[in-house]
Amino acid sequence: MERNLLVRLLAGDDEASVAARAALLDDAAYVVWDGTCPAEWHARTYARRLRHTRRKGIETLGLERAVRLLGRHDQPVRLGQVTAADGTWLFMLVLAEDGGELVACTGVRQAGE
Template sequence: MTRDDLCEMLSEQTPACGPAREALLSGGAFDVWEGLVPVGQLFHTYRVRHRVAQRHGQPTLGLDETLGILDAAEDEVLRIGSIRTADGPWAFVLFFNAAATTVLACAGVARTSHDGH
């Protein structure tokens, strides 16, 4: 997948898609991981991450909408990817269909100084 391909896939699925696209256009790094993950597992993992972010006051973008999309996806298996802004303040997680031809959802999390990056 090219940077241009990914930019085209990011439309208005969630409020994080525009900033993720801008991060790509500004030279942010991206990756699409091998392997598929059941959507139920992803929903549970990101619901917990959302609660932790809220508890710690960590800004998120599009995470509520992403959880709704994952919840509605039921028994699907998805591919995951990521985008990191070139200057480091945001990390985006992307949820693709199994063939990685469509972005179903995108969520952003503000990176903190203690998350190791």
């Protein structure tokens, strides 16, 4: 997937999308993986991550919102990842099956930064 398409998909005003978009515009590394799986699988995974990050005091962006959005999404999704150029943030992008829509975006501050 081309960088400019991801930038357009991240045009929302939620905190995680804004930060991921800024990272992409600042030459962040990114990948969008082939293949899909049910959104409910990711909803459960991100719910566990939310509990873990809260327990550990790890800073996140949009994780609670991503859990809600994925819980309501009834179609398969594909994943992408954006890593800030300075390594301080890692963003997970959840895209519609065809890659044409952003379903959810979440970010987590990386340890040691």
